[in-house]
Amino acid sequence: MKKNEQLLDAVGGIDDRHVNEADQTRGKRALRKAAIRWGAGICAAAVVVVGVGVALGRTPSYAIVEVEYPYMAPYPNMEGSSEEVNASYEAWADSRDELSVRLDDEQKEILVNFTKKMLPVLLAGNDGENLVTSPLNVYMALSMLAELTGGESRAQIEALLGVSGEELRTLANALWRNQYANDGARTCIPANSIWLREGVKWNQEPLDVLASSYYASSYQGDFGSDGYTKAMKSWLNEQTGGLLSDYVEDIQPDANTILTLLSTVYYKTKWYSEFDPDETTDGVFHGASGDVDAEFMHYETDEVYYWGDTFAAVRHTIDEGGYMWFVLPDEGMDFDELLADEGLLDMLSGASYKNYKRLIVNKSIPKFDVSSSLDLSEIMTGLGITDVFDRFAADFTPLVAGDQNAYLSGATHAERVAIDEEGITAASYVEMTMYGAAPPPDERVEIVFDRPFLFVITERNSIPLFAGVVNNP
Amino acid sequence: MTDREIVSLYHSRDESAIRETESKYGRYLFGVARNLLDSEDSRECVNDTYLRAWNAMPPHMPQFLRTFLGRITRALAIDRIRAMNSVRRAASVYAVSLEELAECVGDGDTPEDTLENKRLAEALNLWLDSLSVGTRQIFVRRYYYFDPLREIAADLGASEAKVKSALHRARLSLREYLEREDLL
Numbered sequence: 001m002k003k004n005e006q007l008l009d010a011v012g013g014i015d016d017r018h019v020n021e022a023d024q025t026r027g028k029r030a031l032r033k034a035a036i037r038w039g040a041g042i043c044a045a046a047v048v049v050v051g052v053g054v055a056l057g058r059t060p061s062y063a064i065v066e067v068e069y070p071y072m073a074p075y076p077n078m079e080g081s082s083e084e085v086n087a088s089y090e091a092w093a094d095s096r097d098e099l100s101v102r103l104d105d106e107q108k109e110i111l112v113n114f115t116k117k118m119l120p121v122l123l124a125g126n127d128g129e130n131l132v133t134s135p136l137n138v139y140m141a142l143s144m145l146a147e148l149t150g151g152e153s154r155a156q157i158e159a160l161l162g163v164s165g166e167e168l169r170t171l172a173n174a175l176w177r178n179q180y181a182n183d184g185a186r187t188c189i190p191a192n193s194i195w196l197r198e199g200v201k202w203n204q205e206p207l208d209v210l211a212s213s214y215y216a217s218s219y220q221g222d223f224g225s226d227g228y229t230k231a232m233k234s235w236l237n238e239q240t241g242g243l244l245s246d247y248v249e250d251i252q253p254d255a256n257t258i259l260t261l262l263s264t265v266y267y268k269t270k271w272y273s274e275f276d277p278d279e280t281t282d283g284v285f286h287g288a289s290g291d292v293d294a295e296f297m298h299y300e301t302d303e304v305y306y307w308g309d310t311f312a313a314v315r316h317t318i319d320e321g322g323y324m325w326f327v328l329p330d331e332g333m334d335f336d337e338l339l340a341d342e343g344l345l346d347m348l349s350g351a352s353y354k355n356y357k358r359l360i361v362n363k364s365i366p367k368f369d370v371s372s373s374l375d376l377s378e379i380m381t382g383l384g385i386t387d388v389f390d391r392f393a394a395d396f397t398p399l400v401a402g403d404q405n406a407y408l409s410g411a412t413h414a415e416r417v418a419i420d421e422e423g424i425t426a427a428s429y430v431e432m433t434m435y436g437a438a439p440p441p442d443e444r445v446e447i448v449f450d451r452p453f454l455f456v457i458t459e460r461n462s463i464p465l466f467a468g469v470v471n472n473p
Numbered sequence: 474m475t476d477r478e479i480v481s482l483y484h485s486r487d488e489s490a491i492r493e494t495e496s497k498y499g500r501y502l503f504g505v506a507r508n509l510l511d512s513e514d515s516r517e518c519v520n521d522t523y524l525r526a527w528n529a530m531p532p533h534m535p536q537f538l539r540t541f542l543g544r545i546t547r548a549l550a551i552d553r554i555r556a557m558n559s560v561r562r563a564a565s566v567y568a569v570s571l572e573e574l575a576e577c578v579g580d581g582d583t584p585e586d587t588l589e590n591k592r593l594a595e596a597l598n599l600w601l602d603s604l605s606v607g608t609r610q611i612f613v614r615r616y617y618y619f620d621p622l623r624e625i626a627a628d629l630g631a632s633e634a635k636v637k638s639a640l641h642r643a644r645l646s647l648r649e650y651l652e653r654e655d656l657l
Contacts, residue, residue, distance in 0.1 A: 002581070007577065008551070009590055016537050018613050020540060023540070026618070
């Protein structure tokens, strides 16, 4: 062997830290651009507001419980000596491992069933509007509601959640812990709080449970006062990174409210492989209510292409695990049919789904920023959760004395999801060639999301973090 | 999926490990191979990487899966290019890099009592530590990743001429170091 050849081989054996340090500069042009853009990648927020009204009530005030979120070591820093790099990586990985809880098969099945049941309902009846939902957020909010109720009220909620009592609490806690991330690179904060009316007599116990298992803070004050309303709004804005400020602005608690339960998810992360902004092209999105201009991001790579009876789908990897799925219903197929397709949920949950193939996929996805707000009370009623809304049947006895006539006065769910690009490679806008029930061609496929499509963000849990229908990007 | 999760799939002999690896690192590995090989060879090289990874884990538990895999791809790509006929090889970045590195050690045959690759790599680590961050990044990108000068320059916000001269100085420094340490 020649000396220079041996030297080249030896370069292949240099320390990880040297390789990582150089690796960080690769494609940095694009990364620098990404850093300027606040939303680079995906950001999303969801909130569920559940208000409990009351017919009568008085009594003294209660203390506030403010929870602290678990510590998470910062995302590892590749600068410094190998000891420093190793130490920061270890600290980060350890804090992550400490937080996460492994779900067993039974728990996964419960969540998959909930998703199968809820997704079609939460995204039903879309009449050309954008729709966004967070099944995870709804699950958390309903679990908290179950903790505050008793008797038939609780039984109805638990029937929908598929689990009850201590097991429900354990599962909700695991969901929270698996989802939570705040390491400087990825943010996912499922935040919960309970807002009580001053002067109503509470049982402390369920509030303690909510604090310890759901990381929920509780507050009390006068619902009619500006100060209390303002505090609620600023809590919401803070927890959702201001993403839902338009929606939050409209919140005006009724003076009869005795309790409001706020459940939010704030999510911000980067693509693992960013879309190249230089490749983004202007195009037309054939929306449900006519054509609109949209900016299409393009990405071509060797990846997995999925198809089903009613759809074709690709995914884009999110930094540090997780995927955003883009699902294009077959031409002429409506979303209700798509959402009823068992194959769709099997694909999302990773269950032995067979219709996929590794290909060169050229995908074109419009940048979008979609939001929606929906009345959860109608959906809940439709799914058999009726007693909590009935002022004569509602059972909130774990929380308040039976004579207080507490009942659920409303439940709203609001979300916003926005994505944008960043990355490298060259791809051009090409009309799609094939979707749906047939397998894709051998080598290469183009898929253009230029008409209404479904997106789903899945992470470590067997329940989508966000899902939505984009009718108008 | 995190690296740890993927690695644990390998360790539990779960074939989805390969799929997850492809999904997370396929593009990166293709890029590593593609600097040396054409598309078709690169794709094969990346596929060979997965096989190697499958055979290597267990026992390996790489801390940085990305780097672990990239290293395999790099070695496989070099193997492939060495097996090519001289005409094709001469036209490659590999040949250019070899020529450049001959400035440090010449292109004579290695002596009989040749140094273990590992020991030479350790010496390189020490030498790399003595460089400025910028020069070190340039050197690694050029001779580890075989990145084109134009890309290195663009990413570091420098001119190509500046990158070239930094590489030149680095090679002189490496030559001195290797002579002083009596290596190669």
